[in-house]
Amino acid sequence: MKLKDIYATSLSLLTDLYQLTMAYGYWKQGMAEQEAVFHLYFRKNPFKGGYTVAAGLAYAIDYLEQLRFQEEDLVYLASLKGSQQQPLFEPAFLDYLREMRFTCDVDAIPEGTVVFPNEPLVRVRGPLLQAQLIETPLLTIINFQTLIATKAARVADAAKGHKVSEFGMRRAQGIDGALAASRAAYIGGAATTSNVLAGKLFGIPLSGTHAHSWVQAFTTEQEAFRAYGEAFPFDSVFLVDTYNTLEGVKNAIATANELKQQGFKFNAIRLDSGDLTYLSVEARKLLDEAGYTDTNIVASNDLDEHIITSLRQEGSKVNIWGVGTQMVTACDQPALGGVYKLAALQQKNGDWTYKIKLSEQLAKTSTPGILQVRRFYTESGYLADMIFNEAETLPERIVIVDPVDSTRRKTIAAGSASKDLLEPVFVKGKLQYTPPTLPEIKAKAQQELSSLHESIRRYLNPHSYPAGLEESLHHFKIDLVLKLKEKGNSENGEELL
Ligand SMILES: Nc1ncnc2c1ncn2[C@@H]1O[C@H](COP(=O)(O)OP(=O)(O)OP(=O)(O)O)[C@@H](O)[C@H]1O
Numbered sequence: 001m002k003l004k005d006i007y008a009t010s011l012s013l014l015t016d017l018y019q020l021t022m023a024y025g026y027w028k029q030g031m032a033e034q035e036a037v038f039h040l041y042f043r044k045n046p047f048k049g050g051y052t053v054a055a056g057l058a059y060a061i062d063y064l065e066q067l068r069f070q071e072e073d074l075v076y077l078a079s080l081k082g083s084q085q086q087p088l089f090e091p092a093f094l095d096y097l098r099e100m101r102f103t104c105d106v107d108a109i110p111e112g113t114v115v116f117p118n119e120p121l122v123r124v125r126g127p128l129l130q131a132q133l134i135e136t137p138l139l140t141i142i143n144f145q146t147l148i149a150t151k152a153a154r155v156a157d158a159a160k161g162h163k164v165s166e167f168g169m170r171r172a173q174g175i176d177g178a179l180a181a182s183r184a185a186y187i188g189g190a191a192t193t194s195n196v197l198a199g200k201l202f203g204i205p206l207s208g209t210h211a212h213s214w215v216q217a218f219t220t221e222q223e224a225f226r227a228y229g230e231a232f233p234f235d236s237v238f239l240v241d242t243y244n245t246l247e248g249v250k251n252a253i254a255t256a257n258e259l260k261q262q263g264f265k266f267n268a269i270r271l272d273s274g275d276l277t278y279l280s281v282e283a284r285k286l287l288d289e290a291g292y293t294d295t296n297i298v299a300s301n302d303l304d305e306h307i308i309t310s311l312r313q314e315g316s317k318v319n320i321w322g323v324g325t326q327m328v329t330a331c332d333q334p335a336l337g338g339v340y341k342l343a344a345l346q347q348k349n350g351d352w353t354y355k356i357k358l359s360e361q362l363a364k365t366s367t368p369g370i371l372q373v374r375r376f377y378t379e380s381g382y383l384a385d386m387i388f389n390e391a392e393t394l395p396e397r398i399v400i401v402d403p404v405d406s407t408r409r410k411t412i413a414a415g416s417a418s419k420d421l422l423e424p425v426f427v428k429g430k431l432q433y434t435p436p437t438l439p440e441i442k443a444k445a446q447q448e449l450s451s452l453h454e455s456i457r458r459y460l461n462p463h464s465y466p467a468g469l470e471e472s473l474h475h476f477k478i479d480l481v482l483k484l485k486e487k488g489n490s491e492n493g494e495e496l497l
């Protein structure tokens with residue numbers, strides 16, 4: 001298998017084996033077409049933060065649009081054997097998969113939206129077999145991009161309006177990790193990427209400086225700067241720390257002076273080691289004294305939101321931040337714990353049976369229903385989010401209950417402005433949604449983040465945004481949990497309304 005073949009292959013087998021074994025089981029039981037509702041949501045904001053930025057929907061749409069079992073996929077599935085060397089799947093099931101077309105309804109919260117724990121980012125309604133099959137790919141796409149967009153939003157917030165350049169490809173989790181991270185980091189707040197393929201594929205603006213090896217390749221540092229400056233008279237950034245940082249700044253200034261007559265524009269220097277506050281302050285003095293007051297100072301070296309905050313508080317003169325490893329790998333929390341849970345199943349008579357997954361911890365108990373998220377807001381920002389069952393009538397008086405601590409409640413004044421966050425994306429398998437462009441998604445994320453109170457955006461013990469269950473849904477869920485516990489957990493987690 002060559003790399004190019006990986007990128008050309010059908011993605012229909014990009015799922016866990018158990019999705020296919022369950023699909024086979026549902027098909028054998030005659031349950032394949034039974035209408036089901038699943039929700040994709042996470043339980044905790046990443047990085048001990050107060051918010052999350054949704055991302056990855058455009059990838060998920062592409063995945064769902066191509067979902068169709070190809071002959072090569074079916075040949076592979078036909079080759080799979082069980083422990084007694086018997087075929088894992090019978091041919092008639094593979095014929096079913098061959099004819100299968102995606103026919104689910106998918107509703108999703110648009111990319112760039114600020115979201116909170118327990119809110120369905122994606123709701124899938126359709127034939128049980130199909131809706132189950134797509135669990136793993138939806139999670140792999142949405143979990144990762146949402147995580148990285150959130151990390152990037154935190155980094156950009158720390159930079160307080162300074163440009164953040166994403167430099168992460170070399171440390172990213174493989175090729176797709178690098179590409180998806182560049183996309184998500186751009187959504188979250190990075191202004192540019194160094195990943196040229198991400199520039200080509202997604203239209204993200206590129207930026208870059210040069211490496212230490214460039215300086216090492218010449219006899220002297222000044223020769224290296226001169227050569228680079230001649231090659232890029234308007235776009236050079238000199239990396240000044242290969243030997244001695246402040247001597248490097250002086251060499252950069254001398255080179256800029258030399259090339260001035262040729263119209264050279266002294267864009268920036270980059271610092272990549274040492275005490276970035278001290279060195280940036282000293283570098284700024286040298287640059288200003290030489291008349292280069294507009295020359296920028298880029299810093300890199302394992303930066304994250306906390307180091308950037310600290311450097312800013314220390315009075316650093318850095319005004320462009322190159323951030324790689326920590327942002328694209330989300331080093332301090334390398335996965336978002338998004339899950340995909342069955343919440344309702346339709347009976348033959350058309351009635352819904354609501355489903356629940358119990359857990360010892362209430363926080364991990366899923367929410368039954370056909371859920372929607374309603375966001376209440378005022379002119380000055382977001383007020384609260386309510387998760388409710390769209391299939392039931394809402395009471396007059398709106399009370400939102402924290403899903404983990406039911407003593408925390410918020411009553412919403414009648415007539416408050418609101419919008420529902422889940423939007424139709426696929427209707428009966430047909431795409432009905434025009435995905436916004438990447439710059440539009442990025443702009444939305446910026447606007448959304450600015451609607452959040454500062455106390456929710458802070459890193460340390462952020463205020464928790466009121467996002468919870470509509471009161472009657474909360475009661476329904478708790479009653480169901482209690483009933484199931486009484487039955488000793490041995491019976492199906494379900495309730496007919
Ligand atoms: N003034 C500062 N305040 C807080 N953190 C800083 C400051 N200056 C640099 N840092 C951070 O401290 C860490 C320094 O790491 P380390 O000591 O490994 O780098 P270095 O020795 O300076 O450079 P390198 O190993 O890349 O040559 C980096 O994450 C850097 O961003």
Ligand SMILES: O=P(O)(O)OC[C@H]1O[C@H](OP(=O)(O)OP(=O)(O)O)[C@H](O)[C@@H]1O
Pocket residue numbers: 167168170171272300301302303322323324325326
């Ligand atoms: O530190 P990051 O946030 O990941 O930013 C990207 C890093 O990649 C480059 O150096 P590289 O890591 O190749 O070498 P270095 O560690 O010796 O600087 C660059 O000089 C940055 O330091």
Ligand SMILES: O=C(O)c1cccnc1
Pocket residue numbers: 167168194207208209210300322324
């Ligand atoms: O352009 C840069 O300066 C760059 C790119 C990738 C990694 N580190 C730095």
